[in-house]
Amino acid sequence: MVKNLNFIPIGVAVKSVVILGGGLAGLAAAAALAVRGFRVCIFESRNRLGGRASSFTDPVTGQLIDACQHVTMGCCTNFAHFCATTGVAHLLAPQPTLWFMTPDRRVSPFSADRLPAPFHFARSLLRAHYLTLGDKIRIGWGMLALLRTDANDDQPLLLWLKRNRQNQRTIERFWSVVLVSALNETIDRLGLKYARKVFLDGFLRHRRGFEVFLPTVPLARLYGEEMQSWFTEHGVTIETGTAATALEIAGNEVRGVKMRDGRVVKADWYIAALPYQRLLGLLDEATINAHPCFSRLLNFETSPITSVHLWLDRAVLDRPHLVLVDCLGQWIFNRGQSADGSYYLQVVISASHHLKGLEHQEIREKIVRELSQLFPALTAATVLRAKVVTEHAATFSALPGIDRWRPTQEAPLGNLLLAGDWTNTGWPATMEGAVRSGYLTVEAILRRSGSVEQIVQPNL
Numbered sequence: 001m002v003k004n005l006n007f008i009p010i011g012v013a014v015k016s017v018v019i020l021g022g023g024l025a026g027l028a029a030a031a032a033l034a035v036r037g038f039r040v041c042i043f044e045s046r047n048r049l050g051g052r053a054s055s056f057t058d059p060v061t062g063q064l065i066d067a068c069q070h071v072t073m074g075c076c077t078n079f080a081h082f083c084a085t086t087g088v089a090h091l092l093a094p095q096p097t098l099w100f101m102t103p104d105r106r107v108s109p110f111s112a113d114r115l116p117a118p119f120h121f122a123r124s125l126l127r128a129h130y131l132t133l134g135d136k137i138r139i140g141w142g143m144l145a146l147l148r149t150d151a152n153d154d155q156p157l158l159l160w161l162k163r164n165r166q167n168q169r170t171i172e173r174f175w176s177v178v179l180v181s182a183l184n185e186t187i188d189r190l191g192l193k194y195a196r197k198v199f200l201d202g203f204l205r206h207r208r209g210f211e212v213f214l215p216t217v218p219l220a221r222l223y224g225e226e227m228q229s230w231f232t233e234h235g236v237t238i239e240t241g242t243a244a245t246a247l248e249i250a251g252n253e254v255r256g257v258k259m260r261d262g263r264v265v266k267a268d269w270y271i272a273a274l275p276y277q278r279l280l281g282l283l284d285e286a287t288i289n290a291h292p293c294f295s296r297l298l299n300f301e302t303s304p305i306t307s308v309h310l311w312l313d314r315a316v317l318d319r320p321h322l323v324l325v326d327c328l329g330q331w332i333f334n335r336g337q338s339a340d341g342s343y344y345l346q347v348v349i350s351a352s353h354h355l356k357g358l359e360h361q362e363i364r365e366k367i368v369r370e371l372s373q374l375f376p377a378l379t380a381a382t383v384l385r386a387k388v389v390t391e392h393a394a395t396f397s398a399l400p401g402i403d404r405w406r407p408t409q410e411a412p413l414g415n416l417l418l419a420g421d422w423t424n425t426g427w428p429a430t431m432e433g434a435v436r437s438g439y440l441t442v443e444a445i446l447r448r449s450g451s452v453e454q455i456v457q458p459n460l
């Protein structure tokens with residue numbers, strides 16, 4: 001994957017673009033630029049592509065293990081477009097039914113039926129065993145109220161829910177179950193805007209908006225070798241293990257990027273597709289202070305995600321996944337049999353602030369205890385291995401009014417664009433948001449070069 005490129009000549013007919021960061025935002029920008037004839041080079045500091053959506057190598061089996069399971073939904077139209085463009089869409093498996101389980105081991109399926117949107121979920125909601133009829137009426141009321149709110153109203157969500165007849169049970173057993181996983185933040189910290197978006201785009205607008213897709217290969221392979229041939233065919237150069245250390249700025253322009261190995265790489269355009277904390281690290285204080293779009297990033301807050309990986313000596317789960325209600329774990333993913341014959345489960349806990357300070361051993365024990373109650377077969381099983389992974393700054397928190405701190409992709413420097421799930425995409429921190437940001441940077445480059453093209457895909 002590493003190909004040396006010390007210098008990209010300026011001023012040739014084909015415009016050159018240096019992309020810093022090989023996460024989804026950088027890769028999507030590269031794909032959109034490559035098909036439009038730009039000469040693209042991606043510099044990624046790690047040895048793998050995919051950024052936060054990536055994997056590590058299991059030292060026991062040598063297999064790639066996703067640091068955390070990633071799922072996408074039918075409403076993520078730009079992510080779907082990016083995967084189709086780069087030829088990996090067939091590696092995402094649709095899950096037409098979601099399974100909701102409570103501690104008493106009862107399970108309710110959730111799927112769309114033939115009724116038109118927004119009534120396609122009415123039957124699933126009515127048969128949800130963990131909600132009373134009164135809860136369901138309250139939820140219906142809340143949904144109608146949501147449809148009537150302004151798309152940019154970002155008042156504190158919890159106050160809005162209480163004002164709209166939601167009680168403790170509907171908040172905990174319905175709104176939280178969906179939103180904590182979708183937005184990676186607790187209900188008391190969220191704003192209304194992105195909560196509304198999750199329900200509108202995912203559940204109310206289109207019958208297929210909610211459909212969950214699970215990658216059938218590890219993320220590092222999906223965004224690595226599976227995409228590699230497409231990028232090679234389209235002339236994109238990718239250097240992994242190459243970190244940028246500073247943007248060299250003169251006047252109102254970036255003149256080059258200083259790399260950790262001492263090189264300075266130059267291009268016509270620069271896309272910083274980095275986590276915002278890393279971008280700030282590449283800028284000098286004077287530049288940060290001179291431009292509010294950079295200094296405002298200091299207002300962001302982040303939220304952690306914890307995943308518990310368990311390898312068992314036998315299968316205990318016969319469904320591909322489960323959404324847990326009233327449990328510590330929120331989703332369980334059944335990852336099947338590993339190369340060493342063990343059965344691999346992954347349990348995900350989003351917005352895991354409450355686990356801070358606990359030892360990995362304690363988290364693991366809590367989860368194994370919980371799973372033993374849910375699946376009696378587990379009490380007879382042996383946990384062969386376990387690993388707890390916490391991504392402390394997994395995503396930015398969609399706090400009320402967050403968009404006032406999110407910059408557009410058009411940085412105030414003439415030839416610099418900003419990409420990343422944290423830029424203003426109209427989406428929360430997701431793979432879809434990251435891909436959108438990449439596409440938006442390419443629209444901005446074209447606009448600054450005098451042509452207008454819409455690359456961002458329409459909603460479902």
Ligand SMILES: Cc1cc2nc3c(=O)[nH]c(=O)nc-3n(C[C@H](O)[C@H](O)[C@H](O)COP(=O)(O)OP(=O)(O)OC[C@H]3O[C@@H](n4cnc5c(N)ncnc54)[C@H](O)[C@@H]3O)c2cc1C
Pocket residue numbers: 020021022023024025026043044045046049050051052053067068069070071072242243244245273274275278305391393394395419420421422429430431432433434
């Ligand atoms: C645990 C976890 C679970 C998640 N689950 C989901 C999910 O189920 N569904 C979903 O849609 N989203 C999920 N997300 C969010 C999703 O992963 C992110 O929104 C998305 O991957 C962000 O992509 P990005 O390109 O904006 O940023 P990143 O993925 O952070 O990419 C930035 C890249 O820049 C590189 N970099 C950093 N510094 C330098 C440097 N100096 N020089 C060169 N390169 C550098 C980094 O190594 C990284 O590869 C999850 C995130 C986490 C952490």
